[in-house]
Amino acid sequence: MTMQVYVEYALAENFCMDFVLLACAKFASKNRCGYLRLAIGAALGACFAVAFPLFGLSGFWSVAVKILSGLALGLSGRVKPIKSYIKFTAAFLAFSALLGGLLIAIFSLAGMDYAAGQGYILSSVPVGIPLFAALVLAFVVRRVFRRLAAKYKRTELKCVIYVGDKSVEQTGFFDSGNKVYCGGAPVSVIPLSAACALVDVSALREGVRVNTVAGSRLMKIFTADKIEIYNGENLHTIKYVKIGISPRVITRAVLHPDLAEECGDV
Secondary structure, eight states: OOOOOOHHHHHHHHHHHHHHHHHHHHHHHTOOOOHHHHHHHHHHHHHHHHHGGGGOOOHHHHHHHHHHHHHHHGGGSOOSSHHHHHHHHHHHHHHHHHHHHHHHHHHHHHTOOOOTTSOOOOTTSOTHHHHHHHHHHHHHHHHHHHHHHHTTTTSEEEEEEEETTEEEEEEEEEOTTOOOEETTEEEEEEOHHHHHTTSOGGGOOOEEEEEETTEEEEEEEEEEEEEEEEETTEEEEEEEEEEEEOSSOOSSEEEOHHHHGGGSOO
């Protein structure tokens, strides 16, 4: 049977699969990149996947180009420090291999046609099958890391926030109700008094609107060089953390739950 491919379907399918795999890598490697970066990377990856068969490469060059494309897609994540890029790219390649193996096994068991070396040609298979598999994988990974982090979310912790040569110590807690993001990065919130010890609040230009009891308010945001979180005898250091200045009076730091994933013994 001759299988026919429509470019728009192939682009849509590859974009969705790449985006989900990149999202899995983001969750697993705890990379705090924005979702817009993932979308751009997925779009470029989809274009490459559709155009690749036209190059007529095989053997060593085919494998080399595919590996290089995977390394390039790793740039969709936050690349500083370099350790973040390595972890993100390794996770992306691992999930890609895992999903590819699962799909080959499913298609082989079901007697479905696929074309090796050209991505999946899906005229004989509903597009929803690989997309569903990718989405399930994303949700499973997210759920696992959320469960691993859950034990930290309601515990009061000591944290120290650093900006340049300045630092401030706070008592804080992980709040699962904190849904504030700025540019795709999670935002932890501290009192105004603590922020004044670190930065010139009046000079801040970055901000995000949040809903409070008094209505919508603009919360000013800055990026801390690092935050040290003490969980008992364990010290966890997270670099380049977005910090918001609470528009209302608070006495403790409200840490974003996404940061809890980086405080697990994983």
